[in-house]
Amino acid sequence: VTDSRVRLKDVAAAAGVNPSIASRVLNGDPTVSTRPETRERIHAAAASLGYTPNAFARGLKLRRTMTLGLVLPNLVSAVNLEIIQGAERRAATAGYVVLIADADDFEATGDLHRRLLLEHRVDGLLLASTASEPMVTELDRHGLPYVFVNRRPTAGRGTCVSNDDEGGMALAVRHLAALGHRRIGQIAGPDGVDTAARRLAGYRRAMSEAGLTVTNDLIAAGPFSEEGGWQAMHHLLELPQPVTAVAASSLVGAAGAMAAVHARGLRIPDDVSIVAFHDAPIAQFLHPPLDTVRMPLREMAETAVDCLIRVLQGEEIDDVILPTPPVLIERASTARLA
Amino acid sequence: VTDSRVRLKDVAAAAGVNPSIASRVLNGDPTVSTRPETRERIHAAAASLGYTPNAFARGLKLRRTMTLGLVLPNLVSAVNLEIIQGAERRAATAGYVVLIADADDFEATGDLHRRLLLEHRVDGLLLASTASEPMVTELDRHGLPYVFVNRRPTAGRGTCVSNDDEGGMALAVRHLAALGHRRIGQIAGPDGVDTAARRLAGYRRAMSEAGLTVTNDLIAAGPFSEEGGWQAMHHLLELPQPVTAVAASSLVGAAGAMAAVHARGLRIPDDVSIVAFHDAPIAQFLHPPLDTVRMPLREMAETAVDCLIRVLQGEEIDDVILPTPPVLIERASTARLA
DNA sequence: CTGTTAGCGCCTTCAG
């Protein structure tokens, strides 16, 4: 009954009408006034035959593919999973389908570019945690709409959706300061990455608001990875005046940092307190359970999809910073300074 | 120069030939014998105009979309990230593009079904960590090819690609037994999940080979999650004769288990040794660094893509279990029984 | 209120 090879002409035949009118009725074309009876027959025929329009044929005609491209660098990051999930869900409810692509391909072989843009496979792109100049200029040249997710490039023309990185990090640091810590280190992200820069700014702001001075040695930059956090923590602990608390700009970095603390025979939170930016289930099961600031990644991706769809409809959209206020989840990795 | 709106007719015009011959030359049609000169001109024109065929038009004609669907349940699992990455990469090199879809949609709304199958958006499906009966029968009804990744359904007709779950778990258990442990627990996956069943079988086999008896209370089943591992570990530690070692069938489960051990004031590996199935960067940074058995997920996905492509070409393919032998990575979470 | 026609961009028989 539900054969997949039913074409519009089939339902038209079944309903005893011409394909064109069947098309218009099924698409709810307002300019067509059919008598209810006919319209009923058409819908019934479509339903009973299990008709579903062929996306490619329709795309060819309409010049709309109803597919969104999701470009991610370094697919292996838990952050990306949440983004993928959020994007897929929201896209699905809006009738779109999502194509994933690894950003590295673009840089390396230009292959992504060929496959997604030139082949006209997508209506628009979600650029997650990427903002490479060459990619963006290519997109502009082709007039392909895009929106940034979790990245806010200084030079870009596209809309971007991000969260309150600065406020979130400030919240973490304030928590530490309130516990009496004065030498609070920052495990920062890589130089040149805007999310990292904003979190660092939040750290600086909160420190100065707490009347604490920030010296450069308190800031240890490195990749958003366990290894990066591990290195950074060692650095902060080897200082002439070691830190007593640390705010990590990523969850994985915090995990690495915790390992470094343990490796030196120190205890958390007795000897050093730690808070991380970005929450995930694993945080609760680390040793000790880690204090985090929640990062609404799924929501970010959903919002980005909404924005992109609106852009596709011709709207001009301003950058959006999620209104969701950052929230601190206290567990057991911070303590009052002894 | 590289405008995206160049059509075949444009390059044909530029080369001074008819579109049809341009098409044949560009696609390397062997039945056409052009003089090198003409062929040269066509290629030059295509290159200088930056011609790329429109995927939708071609798909409509050829009835091949050159896109693969990747269906995943519960997008939020690190296991999926590696699968996504492997699949995307390999698909890309084979000229395919990948569409992701959440399996839950299928079950819940049937929406996935409509969007991917009926709309003819994909040539075939990769079913990762899913094997729902209704979905599979639907696919069969539509004659859409699919291959299972990291799942090996008993009833299914499709090819499946998996790794040596049983051998890997056996390796882990043997390691524990060699350290003198006798009461070795198994943190198993959910009932009815084939990967979980095979790992459990590996546990049983290794136990009996080591001359150890397995009682039901040594096996704690639960979801592949931190919480699941946490519950399971508590169970195993509350036994009249608590376990001294544990083999966890997932990395996240092991993390939960470690937390449970700590929560009871016990130490790893002094009081209880732990090994997990599935390795990832985080394992090295847990406290203590966790012993794991490597799980070649990326490779699995790559192989699955290869298989699917061959199936699309009409080949019949047998199930494949990755030949990569399981390897144990010793870190610091296991010790000789005191 | 409904049907006819043309074409989206591409490939592929079939003639020349």
Place this chain on the structure above:
DNA sequence: CTGAAGGCGCTAACAG
């Protein structure tokens, strides 16, 4: 060795 013609499945002018 090359061109003309038809059609994949769908939609949108433009008639009737």
